[in-house]
Amino acid sequence: MATAKRTKIKDVAQSAGVSMMTVSRVLNQDAKVSETTREKVMSAVKALNYRPNVSARRLASTKSFFLGLIYDNPSASYVSKFLLGALKKCRASGYHLVVDEADVDINKTLDSVADLIHITKVDGMILLPPLCDSDSILTMLKEANVPYIRISPDVNINNSPYICMDDYQAAFDVTEALIKQGHTRIGHIIGHPNQGASRMRYQGFLDALRSNKLSVPPEFIEQGFFDFKSGLSAAQKLLALEEPPTAIFASNDDMAAATLTAAHMLSKKVPDDLAIVGFDDAQLAVTVWPHLSTVRQPIQEMAEMAVELLASGQYDDLSKVSKSDFRHVLDFELMERESSKLT
Numbered sequence: 449m450a451t452a453k454r455t456k457i458k459d460v461a462q463s464a465g466v467s468m469m470t471v472s473r474v475l476n477q478d479a480k481v482s483e484t485t486r487e488k489v490m491s492a493v494k495a496l497n498y499r500p501n502v503s504a505r506r507l508a509s510t511k512s513f514f515l516g517l518i519y520d521n522p523s524a525s526y527v528s529k530f531l532l533g534a535l536k537k538c539r540a541s542g543y544h545l546v547v548d549e550a551d552v553d554i555n556k557t558l559d560s561v562a563d564l565i566h567i568t569k570v571d572g573m574i575l576l577p578p579l580c581d582s583d584s585i586l587t588m589l590k591e592a593n594v595p596y597i598r599i600s601p602d603v604n605i606n607n608s609p610y611i612c613m614d615d616y617q618a619a620f621d622v623t624e625a626l627i628k629q630g631h632t633r634i635g636h637i638i639g640h641p642n643q644g645a646s647r648m649r650y651q652g653f654l655d656a657l658r659s660n661k662l663s664v665p666p667e668f669i670e671q672g673f674f675d676f677k678s679g680l681s682a683a684q685k686l687l688a689l690e691e692p693p694t695a696i697f698a699s700n701d702d703m704a705a706a707t708l709t710a711a712h713m714l715s716k717k718v719p720d721d722l723a724i725v726g727f728d729d730a731q732l733a734v735t736v737w738p739h740l741s742t743v744r745q746p747i748q749e750m751a752e753m754a755v756e757l758l759a760s761g762q763y764d765d766l767s768k769v770s771k772s773d774f775r776h777v778l779d780f781e782l783m784e785r786e787s788s789k790l791t
Contacts, residue, residue: 455498463492475542513543515758516570518561520550520579522640522675523702525730526747530576530599533751541759546570550579561585565592572596572758574751578642580610595763597754602644609763611750611776615645618743618780619652622725623697625782625790627660631695631723634664637672637682637707639699639727646674649699649727668693672703679703683710687722694722695788701726701733704740708787723788729781738786746778753778 461468466489473481474489481489492498517534521527531547538545546568550557557579564570565588573589573596575582580598586608589596598610626634636653639646650669657664667689670682679698686693687710698704704726708718716722718738726733729744753776763769784790 455496457498459496460489460492460498463496464489511571512569514546514568514570515543515572515574515755516561516564516568517545517547517574517576518550518557518564518579518585519547519576520557521576522673523700523728523730525702525732526674526700526728527576529728529730529747530751533748534574534755537752537755541755543571543755543759545755554582554584557582558584558588561588565589565594570594572763574754574758575599577601577645578640581644595758595761597757597763599750599754600643600645602647606771606774608766609757609769609774609776611753611757611778613745613750613778613780615648616652616655618727618745618782619649619697619699620656621652622727622743622782622790623653623656624660626695626697626723626725626788627656627662629695629723629789631693632662633668633691633693633695634662635668635670635686635693635696636664637670637679637686637696637698637703639672639703640674641671643674646699653697672699674700674702676702676706679706680710683707684713687711687714687716692722695725696722697725697727699727701728701730701740701742704742704787705732705736708736708738708740719786719788725788725790729783733783733785741785741788741790742783744781744783746780749778 457468457471461471471489474486519527535545548560573594575596575598577600579585580601581603600612601610638650670685672678672682679702683706686696696707698707704724707724711718711722718724726740726742729742733740733742782790
């Protein structure tokens with residue numbers, strides 16, 4: 449049985465009407481190539497289903513065409529959505545993504561980062577929260593001159609490139625939307641204390657109540673850890689109160705889904721007896737029933753932008769980049785579904 453002939457770079461060059469060197473420059477993200485030529489080459493790449501040979505590209509370039517990503521986040525839905533976005537963008541950009549999960553032992557995590565730097569020789573790193581705020585990891589990357597993009601950092605935000613959304617404003621807006629629907633007893637499940645987003649969302653929640661001249665009893669606030677188990681425990685405590693909240697805003701969708709489970713266990717009707725709102729707009733939000741109202745965090749867009757920024761090489765030398773160009777803030781959106789009314 450004959451095997452399909454593998455498309456070569458010369459086939460792409462002939463189809464696009466350019467030289468093989470030009471094709472190589474386009475695939476290597478050379479900024480000097482005109483947009484017209486780039487589009488012509490990429491159209492040929494797509495039409496011919498060309499897949500660059502990574503080993504050959506590495507030999508012909510100082511780049512490895514590998515990007516590293518390291519995470520330590522209890523929310524599986526957030527991580528999986530981010531990884532899918534990053535993998536998709538890497539594939540489209542001719543890169544490979546090397547993923548590693550952080551260990552509870554920081555020294556083992558540093559060993560993993562060192563392997564990505566010295567063995568895999570990644571061209572850049574993507575750091576998810578809370579690792580994006582780890583001084584030891586950031587120091588190691590700086591000393592090795594490895595470019596990196598931080599996702600939603602909490603500290604030293606002007607020291608390096610980062611991508612985020614306005615967690616405070618999103619939490620403020622969703623809380624105010626619940627208030628406008630007539631809710632005055634609103635509970636909140638705080639996210640993991642090791643992440644700055646948890647604090648910003650909590651503050652946005654509090655300020656929305658205060659701006660509407662509403663107070664929140666201490667017992668309406670429960671600590672969660674961005675996972676289903678902690679969300680379930682927190683929701684059960686809130687719903688066991690003598691006068692429970694009529695609405696609960698959980699700091700992520702995993703905990704909101706857990707709140708929905710707690711409501712079902714008590715035969716509470718959602719949203720008639722209890723309105724529930726989450727955060728992230730993960731796939732889980734439309735897997736459970738009723739579907740969760742939530743804040744759509746641009747997780748996939750963050751992932752795609754992180755890959756794009758690293759592949760472009762614009763942050764390879766931070767001394768040549770203005771700090772005003774470090775910040776990339778993406779928009780959020782309130783998603784109203786069956787678990788609550790927001791409009």
